[in-house]
Amino acid sequence: MTSTTAVWLVLVLALLAANxxxxxxxLLLLGPKRAPKPFAWRLAELGLCGALTLAAGSMLESSLGQIAPQRWEFYAAFVCLFVTLAFPGFIWRYLRKQPRADV
Structure with a gap:
């Protein structure tokens, strides 16, 4: 696998995991169904998906060669990018027009 393929794979994985x-x-994709899942659960799942995306990226990087050392700037940029990638899912869940129940 080339480094370009690995980068695109991590970006697609991050887009799917963020949404x-x-x-x-x-709950956690496999747990019991909650009628309206609380927003706090969604944030917790977003954090867990972010951590799993970082782990997948680190594994891909280690398979290509030496892992570059990361400082806090990398993680701050990752959080900002991951939250930005989650924006379409947030819009779909909370800001789209809901069908009326009284019809």
């Missing part, structure tokens, strides 16, 4: 908490009503 996953907003697209389902199950």
């Amino acid at each position: 996953l908490p907003f697209m389902n009503e199950r």
Whole structure:
């Protein structure tokens, strides 16, 4: 696998993982279904998905060669990018027009 392929793979994985908490009503994708899942659960799942994305990226980087040392700037940029990638899922879950229930 080339480094370009690995970068695109991590970006697609991050996009899917960032939107996953907003697209389902199950706890951690496998748990019981919650009618309206609380926003705090969605944030916790977003953090867990972010950590799993970082782990996948680190594994891909180690398979390509030596892992570059990361400082706090890398993690701050990752959090900002991950939250930005989660924006479509947030819009879909909370800001789209809901169908009326009284019809």
